[in-house]
Amino acid sequence: MNYIAVDWGTSNFRAISVRDGQVIRTVQDTCGVATCERAELPSILRKQLLRLEEAWDPHLPVLLCGMIGSNIGIADAGYMALPLSFRDLLGKGRDLPGILSNPLTLRPGICDPRANEICRGEEMQLAGAIALTDTCTFAAVGTHSKWMTIDRQQQRVTGLRTLMTGELYHLVLNHSVVGKGLPSQVTSASAFSEGVAVAQSVEAGQGDLVSELFRCRGRYILGDLDPASAASWLSGLLIGHEILRGHPGNARVCFIGSRALLPLYQQACEHIGLPCSTLEAETALIAGLNEVFRHDG
Numbered sequence: 001m002n003y004i005a006v007d008w009g010t011s012n013f014r015a016i017s018v019r020d021g022q023v024i025r026t027v028q029d030t031c032g033v034a035t036c037e038r039a040e041l042p043s044i045l046r047k048q049l050l051r052l053e054e055a056w057d058p059h060l061p062v063l064l065c066g067m068i069g070s071n072i073g074i075a076d077a078g079y080m081a082l083p084l085s086f087r088d089l090l091g092k093g094r095d096l097p098g099i100l101s102n103p104l105t106l107r108p109g110i111c112d113p114r115a116n117e118i119c120r121g122e123e124m125q126l127a128g129a130i131a132l133t134d135t136c137t138f139a140a141v142g143t144h145s146k147w148m149t150i151d152r153q154q155q156r157v158t159g160l161r162t163l164m165t166g167e168l169y170h171l172v173l174n175h176s177v178v179g180k181g182l183p184s185q186v187t188s189a190s191a192f193s194e195g196v197a198v199a200q201s202v203e204a205g206q207g208d209l210v211s212e213l214f215r216c217r218g219r220y221i222l223g224d225l226d227p228a229s230a231a232s233w234l235s236g237l238l239i240g241h242e243i244l245r246g247h248p249g250n251a252r253v254c255f256i257g258s259r260a261l262l263p264l265y266q267q268a269c270e271h272i273g274l275p276c277s278t279l280e281a282e283t284a285l286i287a288g289l290n291e292v293f294r295h296d297g
Contacts, residue, residue, distance in 0.1 A: 001293045003061045004049065004102070007285065008068035009121060010034045015048055017055035021290045025055035033067045033074075041074045042099045049100075058101045063092060063292065065107040066121040074099075079111035079118060084157045086150075089127055090295040112160040119160055122146040125256045126157070128287030129279055135254040139246060140281070141261055143167050147246040165242045173231055178217045183228050189267065191229035195236025196271045203244040212237060239268045247274055256284045 001021045007014045011032035017025045031044055045064075049056055069077035077094050093107040109120030122140035126148050129138050140146045143166035149159035173179040202209055216234050219225035225233055243265070247253055252275040255265045262278040269276040 001290050002057075003063060003289070003293050004052070004056070005289045006045070006049075006062065006064045006068065007066050007121065007124075008033060008064060008073070009066045013044075013048055015052060016286070016289075017052050017057075017060075018286070018289065021286075023286060025052050027051040033070070033072055038072065038074075041068070045074070046100065061103045061105070061293075062100060063105050063107065063289065064096075065124050069093070069106045069108060070120055073106075075106055077106045077108040079109045079120075082110060082112040082114075082157055082160055083151075084110060086127075086130065086155045086157070087295070089123060089157060090292050092292060092296060110157065110160065115161070117160045117162055119146050119148075119162070122148070122256075123157075124288040124292075125281055125284040126150075126288065127291050128284035128289070129254055129256055131291050132279060132284065132287050133254050133277065135252055135277065137248055137251050137253045139242075139253055139255050139265075140284075141165070141242075141255055141257040141265060143170075145242055145246070149248070161246060163242045163246055165238050169235060169238050172213055172216075173234060178214060178234070179230070182220075182230055185231040186228045188226070188229035188232040191225065191232040192236035192264065192267060193271050194225075195233040195238075196240035196268050197236075199237050199240030199244060200272065202241065209237075209241055235264060236268065239264055240272065243268055243272060243274065250274065252276060254279055256281050 002019050005016045009032055013029045013031045015027050016023055029048060036044055068074050080088055092105040094105060096104040096106050109118060110123045111118045125140050126138055130150060136150050136152060138148045145163045145165050147161040148157060151158050198212055201207055202212060216230055220227040220230050254277045255262055256279045258281060266276060266278060
């Protein structure tokens with residue numbers, strides 16, 4: 001499996017050169033599709049790929065995934081609707097002739113029109129996680145966490161749900177009165193667990209999330225919470241809420257994410273008493289890309 005993959009999102013660009021299924025070189029930049037003129041995207045792509053230097057080969061197939069295939073990207077590749085077969089999940093997508101000398105394809109996202117849910121980029125992580133685990137429920141966690149379910153017997157993706165945990169955390173902490181006047185924050189496992197416990201109370205009907213978000217400020221103003229631990233408490237509340245809303249009963253969930261974020265989801269699950277496993281996003285992505293090219297071969 002020899003190819004070049006481009007993971008091009010709203011804020012960032014990353015090109016990955018792969019030989020025999022192994023990454024040999026990666027280049028990154030902040031030229032996300034939202035920061036570039038649409039007409040300039042083909043030339044930006046060509047310039048960025050040349051940064052791979054000796055790992056660049058004008059004959060290798062190139063696969064574009066992420067927001068580059070959206071309505072603000074190089075072309076709109078659309079979305080594949082759920083329920084979606086594994087075979088369709090592993091398709092390369094739309095051919096894009098005339099941009100590179102390489103065979104160039106653009107992957108679509110996935111959607112669930114029954115629930116007005118859309119996903120672009122995380123479906124490649126899902127493809128890898130399906131191959132690497134025996135789990136049936138996955139959560140690609142981050143700014144907009146994507147909870148996805150599959151039916152292994154019928155070989156298809158069956159469910160998609162978005163929880164805006166990361167973005168909501170950032171907005172409340174940095175752009176609302178809750179975070180105003182706070183000192184430098186320190187990581188606190190105990191404050192995080194206290195936040196998870198409040199999320200459990202909300203799930204049990206003893207309060208609501210909107211009120212508890214503001215009560216974070218009340219807690220540290222009134223002396224119930226160390227102001228330096230407010231971010232940890234808020235993180236526990238929101239991650240706990242996400243897990244309790246997204247978790248299907250007692251089924252094991254595989255969390256896909258960064259090294260920094262995955263331990264928090266593990267801690268929250270341990271506090272709640274729910275089974276989970278973890279998979280780094282980079283590992284899942286490369287495995288998913290390898291599956292696409294194995295499937296194509």
